[in-house]
Amino acid sequence: MSTQRSGTVQGRPDLDTPVQATCEVLDRRREGAYWVLSFAAKEIAERAQPGQFVSLAVQSPGALLRRPFSIARVSQQGVAAGTVDVVFDAHGPGTEWLTSVRGHDVLDVVGPLGRPFPMPRRKVGCLLIGGGYGVAPLLYLGETLRREGLRVDMIVGAATQARLLGVIEAKRLSASSVFTTEDGSYGTQGRVTDVLEAVVAHGRTGVVYACGPNAMLRAVSERCGELHLPVQVAVEERMACGIGVCFTCVLPIRDRAGNVHLRRACLDGPVLNGARIAWEDTRYGAPSARTPAGEGGDA
Amino acid sequence: MSTQRSGTVQGRPDLDTPVQATCEVLDRRREGAYWVLSFAAKEIAERAQPGQFVSLAVQSPGALLRRPFSIARVSQQGVAAGTVDVVFDAHGPGTEWLTSVRGHDVLDVVGPLGRPFPMPRRKVGCLLIGGGYGVAPLLYLGETLRREGLRVDMIVGAATQARLLGVIEAKRLSASSVFTTEDGSYGTQGRVTDVLEAVVAHGRTGVVYACGPNAMLRAVSERCGELHLPVQVAVEERMACGIGVCFTCVLPIRDRAGNVHLRRACLDGPVLNGARIAWEDTRYGAPSARTPAGEGGDA
Amino acid sequence: MSASPVRDQPARAWPRRRSLDPADVDLRVQLAGVALPNPITTASGCFASGVEVDRFYDVTELGAIVVKSVTREPRAGLPTPRMAETPSGMLNAIGLQNPGVDAWLARDLPWLQDRGARVVASIAGNSVEDFATVAGRLRGQPGIIAIEVNLSCPNVEERGLVFACSATDSQEVIAAVRAEASVPVLAKLTSDVTDVVSIAEAVVDAGADGVTLINTLLGMAIDPDTGRPELWNTYGGLSGPAIRPVALRNVHQVHQALPDVPILGCGGARTVEDVVQFLRAGASAVAVGTATFVDPFVGPRLIAGLRTWCAERGIAAVTDLVGDVQPWR
Amino acid sequence: MSASPVRDQPARAWPRRRSLDPADVDLRVQLAGVALPNPITTASGCFASGVEVDRFYDVTELGAIVVKSVTREPRAGLPTPRMAETPSGMLNAIGLQNPGVDAWLARDLPWLQDRGARVVASIAGNSVEDFATVAGRLRGQPGIIAIEVNLSCPNVEERGLVFACSATDSQEVIAAVRAEASVPVLAKLTSDVTDVVSIAEAVVDAGADGVTLINTLLGMAIDPDTGRPELWNTYGGLSGPAIRPVALRNVHQVHQALPDVPILGCGGARTVEDVVQFLRAGASAVAVGTATFVDPFVGPRLIAGLRTWCAERGIAAVTDLVGDVQPWR
Numbered sequence A, B: 001m002s003t004q005r006s007g008t009v010q011g012r013p014d015l016d017t018p019v020q021a022t023c024e025v026l027d028r029r030r031e032g033a034y035w036v037l038s039f040a041a042k043e044i045a046e047r048a049q050p051g052q053f054v055s056l057a058v059q060s061p062g063a064l065l066r067r068p069f070s071i072a073r074v075s076q077q078g079v080a081a082g083t084v085d086v087v088f089d090a091h092g093p094g095t096e097w098l099t100s101v102r103g104h105d106v107l108d109v110v111g112p113l114g115r116p117f118p119m120p121r122r123k124v125g126c127l128l129i130g131g132g133y134g135v136a137p138l139l140y141l142g143e144t145l146r147r148e149g150l151r152v153d154m155i156v157g158a159a160t161q162a163r164l165l166g167v168i169e170a171k172r173l174s175a176s177s178v179f180t181t182e183d184g185s186y187g188t189q190g191r192v193t194d195v196l197e198a199v200v201a202h203g204r205t206g207v208v209y210a211c212g213p214n215a216m217l218r219a220v221s222e223r224c225g226e227l228h229l230p231v232q233v234a235v236e237e238r239m240a241c242g243i244g245v246c247f248t249c250v251l252p253i254r255d256r257a258g259n260v261h262l263r264r265a266c267l268d269g270p271v272l273n274g275a276r277i278a279w280e281d282t283r284y285g286a287p288s289a290r291t292p293a294g295e296g297g298d299a
Numbered sequence C, D: 001m002s003a004s005p006v007r008d009q010p011a012r013a014w015p016r017r018r019s020l021d022p023a024d025v026d027l028r029v030q031l032a033g034v035a036l037p038n039p040i041t042t043a044s045g046c047f048a049s050g051v052e053v054d055r056f057y058d059v060t061e062l063g064a065i066v067v068k069s070v071t072r073e074p075r076a077g078l079p080t081p082r083m084a085e086t087p088s089g090m091l092n093a094i095g096l097q098n099p100g101v102d103a104w105l106a107r108d109l110p111w112l113q114d115r116g117a118r119v120v121a122s123i124a125g126n127s128v129e130d131f132a133t134v135a136g137r138l139r140g141q142p143g144i145i146a147i148e149v150n151l152s153c154p155n156v157e158e159r160g161l162v163f164a165c166s167a168t169d170s171q172e173v174i175a176a177v178r179a180e181a182s183v184p185v186l187a188k189l190t191s192d193v194t195d196v197v198s199i200a201e202a203v204v205d206a207g208a209d210g211v212t213l214i215n216t217l218l219g220m221a222i223d224p225d226t227g228r229p230e231l232w233n234t235y236g237g238l239s240g241p242a243i244r245p246v247a248l249r250n251v252h253q254v255h256q257a258l259p260d261v262p263i264l265g266c267g268g269a270r271t272v273e274d275v276v277q278f279l280r281a282g283a284s285a286v287a288v289g290t291a292t293f294v295d296p297f298v299g300p301r302l303i304a305g306l307r308t309w310c311a312e313r314g315i316a317a318v319t320d321l322v323g324d325v326q327p328w329r
């Protein structure tokens, strides 16, 4: 039985286009160092795929722009059908404001947005590597891969135990799971890349999916390159619009001919082929940013 | 027994200076067309006098400035000691936001601010004339006058019955009370000034106190002038600071020598001698604003 | 009686007229001789090429679509970070990323033409010749109803000084574009000048059929912790509701000085009330930029909202509002 | 690892230093040769004469008190409405209401002197002679540590053009004030010019010991219903957080061009992070205006907050921050 609890919805009826909806908040709870927000968004739930994101209007004073969050879970069946979850880290005014919403409050949501994780074309082992709240969309992806009958292994990393997300779900979901913390407070001390090669060997990995800080995604992409493993990463870049109209969220992507183009992370991503990102032209995870020369002030 | 429920308080210990306090919201309820907001503000309650106001920080998006509201009631005794009430009309973003606060929310309040209604120096009949939400501070004043053993009569006016505030309290408080509505939906059809002279004669009025739209205050002041009655009015003017530092809230006041000076309504008012206001130099209640020539753009 | 005395006692209130059926409100406007079905357009650089928002609604509902500025050659644009949020606004430094005029004509314009959109082509360059060349390429293209000349570009021949900061530089560009263009030409000006009226006069003298006011304000933000500018480019353009008062002032100043010059108002418009302010200040149409980032449906919402707003007040034609300011003195 | 990759991966992060005891942080700064105990001052016209806020806290805690601009003769100022709220900002048109320099010296200054406040006298006028006369009256007054010259006034001898919009007009005023003044002179400039650096150079050449950047931006708002400007004066000055990116850009531009010229930063500062941005952009001290309207205690809050902020980051002296921007390229 499905309960339709969302409010006004604007958009085209096509299932491959995003909508704008006013959504009733169902729950907002803590999960370790993070917050989980659930809201009723039938039209978004039925369109969503793992790796896509939603953008939420926030009401903190002076805040103008929406805030993008990966879709962490959607419920298709039962009384919770049409529910969308996001997991977030409260660290700035917009996310702090989100911790203050309560059940029955109404949120203005646009989504689902962006390119989802592509499903493997063959039956291969899938290694999911998540850092911090980046684990959230991977748990959603993992469920989907499992439903397709694929083997899932996981590496979950964070700075410290409190910031490790989804330990129980990861264990439940995957054939094997390895946890890393930088301070060694849980699992292996170190970073996700320190254990990557061992897990790949062990899990007969055919494709890697990763989400987390861009510096981590760079390290993972580079390691996968060395191991000749395909890798799909869900990136983050500051987004003014999230819908492809502002060109603030670009990343340098190498085409087949080797030429680098700046592509919109909100439209061509957030899931991108990690091997195609010209990481050396970004400001992520390297001592100094090497970037194409710009042509001065913008209008 | 007094319960101290307010949060941080900043300010000097002197009872004649305002403070800034974070105050717990106790209640927010509808009253006719208006809203009543009660919050715990011990230091403000013990300093407050009728006619003074508080200024509340509002969190509506993009709003910068505080919103001024007359103090409608303070509780000095019992479990509610230290409670301050304001009555407001929700018509713009800031006041709309205020309707969304709930019990246990915390408000940032500065007050009490401004010059209160002066108590009569002799035992005279006091006529209180309120329009719309302007009745709120007069009920507070009426209680105080009654405690001093003075006769209180009231005229309460509004556009229509739903916007008549404090009908029951006015009846309880005053020796006589007259109600006017512009559409005749309750009491006498017309305006407060239409019944003023009759009430004055009947109540042996020695002083008039008024609060309401400035155009009403002008009409009341002019009528009292003709009747040679002292009149104290609590005015409204757009206030950026409420504490006397910005000079945005000025009104033209005639000194004893007849010279007009622009005085700050937040500091020299909001209660002013209605006979001293050079109403003809304001934009209130007259077909065209006659004003001193300005000297061009400001810095 | 109980309402705000500050708000409700204007010496001359809008005459109370009978409200109308919203369907009877005439939203049509003329912008520099071009007929638009309503006064709501996009702002250049805030709507990409049109397809992106067409996923949400039929973008041909808009009065016109002002597309992202195109240049003679393709441009990669600037490295990230390209944006930072500021109080009620945002800074951007995109660096005019665009595929170049030829690719735009080949890949982006045909879709807009097919859909029947009214396209305002925005053009940018770093020399008079750049602008003239791009304008020439656009000549005779169906669907392009006007050219907007983005003068907020550094002039490489004048030590990088922005064209819109110099009356003579602006004039040269506009004259060259005017000579090439087969449609009305709008000069898009910046507020970052001492005297916007003199620049507006100059471009009109040079043949501009109207002006767009305003582009972003030059601004900056710094990460307090690291000391890094929030934008790779150090400086960027400030847009959004924060700049609306400045935009309205520019529109009003130019309209007072040059009442016959059509103005496309731009800068921080987000609500119906904002649009009405722009029209009253003297704009014939209003370009909406940053608000689209916040609300993809802002265009149709403003069109419908403006219709209702006018109907409730008995305003039969939106053009009645244009330039209608009632000074206090 | 889980924190924002955008924020947390600067190519050169602030070197991690041991945190300090807040009491050990040195907040003292020099502004145009004047020693201040901390870099927080008031902005002219946003603190009246000082007594008003002294009801809340001891105003001598402030680095300095910049008082409301005074003129040769008393001024009544403009009729109301004098203010309108805008997104994250406000417009004002007060018209320099002040009692005149003689009454100010007789009635307001003595209180500040008695309290031992460090007073920056702000002066305004409509002719070079006006400014010179006022500056002369202030000569030798104890407690006045500097004079700030409000150049955002119309010059009646030049068809009402604002002094700060013309390099030569500004120069004449500053030279005349410099000749009369016995204390350092700060020229307060506007951002509403094509090239703020050239105006800053001009006033420094004329003898200014420093510059205050920026005054309000010229803006406008209209009541959509009535068509009346929200301000009696039609135009007014935009202030508050909305303009902070513009203010920071002005400070940075002038500091880059004239690194030895002391700058009093002003425009939209409200939080400790804002103050740090101004210092990094190149300001030696920061004047807080509109924020006082919102929070009467903003001054002491920023002083204490800055101390803690520096202590947590191991920054021993606030002067270490001045001008410390790390460009991306």
Ligand SMILES: Cc1cc2nc3c(=O)[nH]c(=O)nc-3n(C[C@H](O)[C@H](O)[C@H](O)COP(=O)(O)OP(=O)(O)OC[C@H]3O[C@@H](n4cnc5c(N)ncnc54)[C@H](O)[C@@H]3O)c2cc1C
Pocket (backbone or CB within 6 Å): A053, A065, A066, A067, A068, A069, A070, A071, A086, A087, A088, A089, A090, A091, A092, A093, A094, A095, A096, A133, A136, A235, A236, A237, A238, A239, A270, C085, D003, D004, D005, D006, D007
């Ligand atoms: C595609 C995508 C998916 C994301 N998914 C999640 C998620 O599932 N959970 C989660 O906690 N966070 C997620 N983020 C990051 C999240 O959007 C930011 O943490 C949030 O916008 C911060 O807002 P704020 O007001 O709290 O902080 P502020 O730092 O004050 O934000 C100021 C501005 O910077 C932008 N910004 C700040 N941090 C980031 C960031 N890391 N990435 C992009 N923009 C940023 C904000 O959107 C805003 O415009 C995602 C970001 C992107 C781009």
Ligand SMILES: Cc1cc2nc3c(=O)[nH]c(=O)nc-3n(C[C@H](O)[C@H](O)[C@H](O)COP(=O)(O)OP(=O)(O)OC[C@H]3O[C@@H](n4cnc5c(N)ncnc54)[C@H](O)[C@@H]3O)c2cc1C
Pocket (backbone or CB within 6 Å): B053, B065, B066, B067, B068, B069, B070, B071, B086, B087, B088, B089, B090, B091, B092, B093, B094, B095, B096, B133, B136, B235, B236, B237, B238, B239, B270, C003, C004, C005, C006, C007, D084, D085
């Ligand atoms: C001394 C004083 C006492 C007041 N007491 C009360 C009261 O007891 N109950 C009540 O409902 N209202 C009272 N008001 C009016 C109240 O302050 C405004 O209704 C409120 O500020 C409107 O805010 P808004 O955001 O909802 O509306 P908006 O109209 O969007 O406000 C925009 C700006 O205009 C100002 N403004 C708008 N209306 C007024 C007004 N009438 N007077 C002054 N400034 C205004 C706001 O403060 C704000 O800065 C009082 C005003 C003053 C000056």
Ligand SMILES: Cc1cc2nc3c(=O)[nH]c(=O)nc-3n(C[C@H](O)[C@H](O)[C@H](O)COP(=O)(O)O)c2cc1C
Pocket (backbone or CB within 6 Å): A246, A247, A248, A299, C043, C044, C045, C046, C068, C069, C092, C094, C096, C122, C150, C188, C214, C215, C216, C237, C238, C239, C240, C241, C243, C266, C267, C268, C269, C287, C288, C289, C290, C291
């Ligand atoms: C991300 C972004 C990109 C922009 N690109 C352009 C551009 O290419 N050409 C142009 O003339 N203006 C450009 N602008 C300026 C806008 O067209 C508009 O003038 C400005 O943003 C003010 O309007 P707004 O506040 O409604 O956004 C851009 C603005 C933004 C925010």
Ligand SMILES: Cc1cc2nc3c(=O)[nH]c(=O)nc-3n(C[C@H](O)[C@H](O)[C@H](O)COP(=O)(O)O)c2cc1C
Pocket (backbone or CB within 6 Å): B246, B247, B248, B299, D043, D044, D045, D046, D068, D069, D092, D094, D096, D122, D150, D188, D214, D215, D216, D237, D238, D239, D240, D241, D243, D266, D267, D268, D269, D287, D288, D289, D290, D291
């Ligand atoms: C109400 C008001 C009055 C002002 N009066 C003056 C003035 O008399 N002289 C002056 O130089 N600046 C004056 N200013 C400008 C401020 O000093 C300051 O430059 C500007 O407001 C920007 O800073 P802020 O955003 O911190 O307010 C005034 C500003 C406001 C808001």
Ligand code: FES
Pocket (backbone or CB within 6 Å): A238, A239, A240, A241, A242, A243, A244, A245, A246, A247, A248, A249, A250, A264, A265, A266, A267
């Ligand atoms: S966020 Fe606007 S294009 Fe990607």
Ligand code: FES
Pocket (backbone or CB within 6 Å): B238, B239, B240, B241, B242, B243, B244, B245, B246, B247, B248, B249, B250, B264, B265, B266, B267
């Ligand atoms: S409101 Fe600022 S002086 Fe009265």
